[in-house]
Amino acid sequence: MRIPNHIGIIPDGNRRWALKQGMSKEKGYDKGLNPGLEVFKICKEIGIKEITYYGFTVDNTKRPSVQTKAFTKACIDAVNMLSKEDASLLVVGNTNSPMFPKELIPYTKRRDFGKGGIKVNFLVNYGWNWDLGSLNQNDSIGKNNIIKNLKSRDVSRVDLIIRWGGRRRLSGFLPVQSIYSDFYVVDDYWPDFKAQHIYDALSWYDKQDITLGG
Amino acid sequence: MRIPNHIGIIPDGNRRWALKQGMSKEKGYDKGLNPGLEVFKICKEIGIKEITYYGFTVDNTKRPSVQTKAFTKACIDAVNMLSKEDASLLVVGNTNSPMFPKELIPYTKRRDFGKGGIKVNFLVNYGWNWDLGSLNQNDSIGKNNIIKNLKSRDVSRVDLIIRWGGRRRLSGFLPVQSIYSDFYVVDDYWPDFKAQHIYDALSWYDKQDITLGG
Numbered sequence: 055m056r057i058p059n060h061i062g063i064i065p066d067g068n069r070r071w072a073l074k075q076g077m078s079k080e081k082g083y084d085k086g087l088n089p090g091l092e093v094f095k096i097c098k099e100i101g102i103k104e105i106t107y108y109g110f111t112v113d114n115t116k117r118p119s120v121q122t123k124a125f126t127k128a129c130i131d132a133v134n135m136l137s138k139e140d141a142s143l144l145v146v147g148n149t150n151s152p153m154f155p156k157e158l159i160p161y162t163k164r165r166d167f168g169k170g171g172i173k174v175n176f177l178v179n180y181g182w183n184w185d186l187g188s189l190n191q192n193d194s195i196g197k198n199n200i201i202k203n204l205k206s207r208d209v210s211r212v213d214l215i216i217r218w219g220g221r222r223r224l225s226g227f228l229p230v231q232s233i234y235s236d237f238y239v240v241d242d243y244w245p246d247f248k249a250q251h252i253y254d255a256l257s258w259y260d261k262q263d264i265t266l267g268g
Numbered sequence: 269m270r271i272p273n274h275i276g277i278i279p280d281g282n283r284r285w286a287l288k289q290g291m292s293k294e295k296g297y298d299k300g301l302n303p304g305l306e307v308f309k310i311c312k313e314i315g316i317k318e319i320t321y322y323g324f325t326v327d328n329t330k331r332p333s334v335q336t337k338a339f340t341k342a343c344i345d346a347v348n349m350l351s352k353e354d355a356s357l358l359v360v361g362n363t364n365s366p367m368f369p370k371e372l373i374p375y376t377k378r379r380d381f382g383k384g385g386i387k388v389n390f391l392v393n394y395g396w397n398w399d400l401g402s403l404n405q406n407d408s409i410g411k412n413n414i415i416k417n418l419k420s421r422d423v424s425r426v427d428l429i430i431r432w433g434g435r436r437r438l439s440g441f442l443p444v445q446s447i448y449s450d451f452y453v454v455d456d457y458w459p460d461f462k463a464q465h466i467y468d469a470l471s472w473y474d475k476q477d478i479t480l481g482g
Contacts, residue, residue, distance in 0.1 A: 114481055225447070267327025268330040
């Protein structure tokens with residue numbers, strides 16, 4: 055079976071899940087921590103080389119303060135959990151902002167934890183316009199030069215994006231690295247994660263014809 | 269019913285359709301002309317304000333010469349057909365290239381045909397890296413400034429992308445304008461277009477919750 059090198063994870067549906075349980079919206083985020091770890095373990099076991107999690111974006115910080123606090127805490131906890139695994143971990147996002155949690159500043163340079171190995175990127179206070187905002191320091195329009203001038207330059211091209219929560223949109227997730235990504239949507243909300251979602255996504259990916267436009 | 273302002277059209281599957289008919293791959297492209305016109309007429313009737321067709325990309329020109337000639341001719345014919353309608357027409361793509369058909373140079377400045385009205389953009393020899401290659405002439409990273417510095421700046425944000433041919437990827441289609449687009453995939457090949465595809469896509473779009481990340 056052909057497996058993707060790099061999987062992007064968009065863990066959506068936390069607030070809708072909370073409402074369905076009769077809880078207030080912000081209570082769903084911390085139910086996304088165990089799914090995140092499970093995804094990591096499955097991917098590592100299968101031999102995936104890189105995972106990028108969509109933590110939160112500049113757009114998301116428009117949400118009510120109680121939600122922003124909750125998803126920010128969830129992202130801090132998620133990164134802490136991942137730092138206890140064998141992984142090469144990097145947090146990517148706009149640190150020149152009060153919305154960027156200072157607890158995660160130490161992670162904004164890629165570092166090995168444990169035995170290192172699988173690359174894990176976590177997007178925190180990420181913004182597509184922040185990411186693209188430094189382009190063209192260099193006159194050449196070669197594709198490699200564009201990636202090298204992104205703020206997210208240490209994140210490689212994404213082969214497969216899996217989005218939970220049923221929405222069929224990329225919501226600004228790494229616009230350049232997702233140019234050719236195959237996009238698989240799980241209708242279940244992220245806190246209702248099952249390992250089968252990953253296996254189904256990988257089976258589906260195996261059937262896709264990767265042409266890169268050619 | 270809530271209708272999108274701007275629909276992106278990715279008309280894929282021409283070569284697979286041709287093979288299914290027992291024809292050689294390049295014979296499928298000109299079967300995509302009538303669908304393109306039908307899409308235009310339906311959208312105009314419904315009150316859609318802008319349509320962008322994915323004609324061909326720089327990546328596509330890696331294909332064998334017989335295919336490149338065929339899809340280039342189909343795009344020229346498509347633009348000519350649209351220029352006989354009431355539309356505000358613009359062709360967007362890298363004109364500094366031998367792959368850009370000189371017949372379409374006159375269309376690279378937006379012009380009204382007939383009574384004008386609905387904006388129609390046609391991407392020809394378009395490349396995502398060409399599009400992004402002039403960013404940051406301006407220091408500010410505001411979202412509006414990024415769009416203003418794109419080569420495709422005269423194409424507005426896309427609300428709904430409809431892709432025929434079953435593939436679930438954007439293949440470099442306007443990376444910035446598609447940041448928040450809802451993405452609807454039709455499994456049928458483009459030459460097997462039916463009006464019902466558009467109506468189904470619009471019904472689906474009506475049910476989506478447009479949050480722009482908030």
